[in-house]
Amino acid sequence: MREAVTLSDVAREAGVSPSTVSRVINGTARVDASKRDAVLKAIERLNYQPNIMAQGLAQGRSLTVGVITQEISSPYYGEMLRGVEQALEATPYHPIFASGHWRADQEEAALKVLVGRRVDALVVMDSSVPEERLLELVKKMPVVVIGRQIEGLSCLSIDNAQGAYEGTRHLIELGHRRIAHIAGPHSHPDAIERLEGYRAALQDADVPFDPALVVEGDYLEPSGVLAVESLLARGALFTAIFAANDQMAYGANVALYRRGIRVPHDVSLVGFDDLLSSSYFSPPLTSVRQPSQEMGWEAARWVLAMLEGKSYTPRPLSTRLIVRESTTLLRSPSSRLRLQMF
Amino acid sequence: MREAVTLSDVAREAGVSPSTVSRVINGTARVDASKRDAVLKAIERLNYQPNIMAQGLAQGRSLTVGVITQEISSPYYGEMLRGVEQALEATPYHPIFASGHWRADQEEAALKVLVGRRVDALVVMDSSVPEERLLELVKKMPVVVIGRQIEGLSCLSIDNAQGAYEGTRHLIELGHRRIAHIAGPHSHPDAIERLEGYRAALQDADVPFDPALVVEGDYLEPSGVLAVESLLARGALFTAIFAANDQMAYGANVALYRRGIRVPHDVSLVGFDDLLSSSYFSPPLTSVRQPSQEMGWEAARWVLAMLEGKSYTPRPLSTRLIVRESTTLLRSPSSRLRLQMF
DNA sequence: ATTCCTCTTGACAGCGCTTTCAAAATCTGT
């Protein structure tokens, strides 16, 4: 483990003072061309890389942006993280991630770690920590919250109700009237909003809302399976399913497949998020696209702007229905009858 | 942005010297019980959190483990990252990620960033950087390489050939003889190994190897689509496909679906990796499981051990064929004929 | 009571860098 070259090594090599080296590195003040050259050459020769921690200590910043996700391996967060990564790419900042696993206590622990590491700013995705905690943090550093609307904070989110409305309306337009909904956990505001969008679409089309067609999941695949199984078990009649996210739609799809119910032939299926993999699903999944990567990107740009004291107006983020092959026109009544048999 | 409490604040509050506070925090030396109490109380009262950067500077370490992935949003790396995260959870270390995007130059840039941030150790996944570069790094810090075997480095990888062998043999055992292979990029050693495993299985079963049945992809979904399309376009006859990874299998599946070729009815499909989502694929994908999360975990434990100067023997990592519903017995010749029509 | 030990404690010098501040160097105009 050989010793790292320090700034004074460079200074000695270039025959100038450490201050001067610092100045050419940061461009903090003008330096005579000849000396600057010498310094740059020395840096090159010694292959010098500033010690970020020392810089941080001296300047009171870490060039680090903390990012709270709920689950780093989830495809949904993966896309957002990619967005954050991209936005930070050409800047001196680097992201550092920590996962909350949808649990307030774990998220709090994650926040502690990031704050302890002196991140300069924070991007919090789908937080489940109390509002006050975030409001407290925002006094210390720039914070952008994704997927939650909190007074007094910079928030970034999509119109979940609108997205769900469109997804549901699409099914209605295809002739479906008995549309089941696999909802997200009711502890998630976005899940509630999606449920509301679903209900609004039904209402606008004069389709009565049937609570028996709504099952709550937890946004993960297995809960989609369970949801369909429970619907089927209790003999619910439906010709379409609107799932509150793609992962549950995936689960629903397998459950249907297992029962020999074909998508979209027997049941149409709509998801929400439009994960990268959804276009490669079979059948390719109709889904309400949420611009996840862009959201990560916008959030990161936003905190960067705040760090520079600039103001920033994020581009409006909107959902868009992506129609693929998991939805189709409602078939003749006979098909509905067949379904009844399960 | 209120000022952070420092160690001296705590010292003043507790009526002791900074050294004593440091000793209490790190347990570096014994401290009189009464004073320790006072310090702990003061820490509590002021809600003090040590400045990691200052600690790092003073101790010459950053408590950070750098992780090079190729694409943070990829489900495959997501699982590994989760493993790393888990392994580091109860330690003072925290991971910091950077992506190489399968390009040596970008990976080099990512390495630079991590080294500049003074990571204490490095986990490198599927690196495409020259061997020498890694050998150079290992002189400076503990390094564990995943998915590549390099003399003189701590490497962690599965037996790709063996895995591919089993996946292919499974198809053979189901009666298939015309098995197409969607290979990974030949620049990846693992892709080569998988291709070899595929060939070995064919050979052991006396099935002649037909180069026309092998198409190269790039490990991403679209290339799976393309692969199938090109096989079909050139009139290749096959009753099964072994894809070098799940993502390409997903792509292949859609392409088949588009042509009305059913999996597994008309064509059996085997993937490699067994991504989390593969069990929710429809049909649920038969795949060669690679214990990605565990690999991330083992790699992280390994570097931790190295940091502590301990030796570590990673548990053997092996692949396992997970048979699901995308593969089935070869059907009567008639089905093969049907296929010919495409 | 005196000396010698052992523990506990605080002063202080860094870690590698930035950032005043004032001295040195250069340039202006006359």
Add this chain to the structure above:
DNA sequence: ACAGATTTTGAAAGCGCTGTCAAGAGGAAT
């Protein structure tokens, strides 16, 4: 060539923490 204005430069203090070192406090032993 000289005073004054303007750059350019280096010395030095400090960012918050650790770790060495020696002084101070008690105890034990004589």
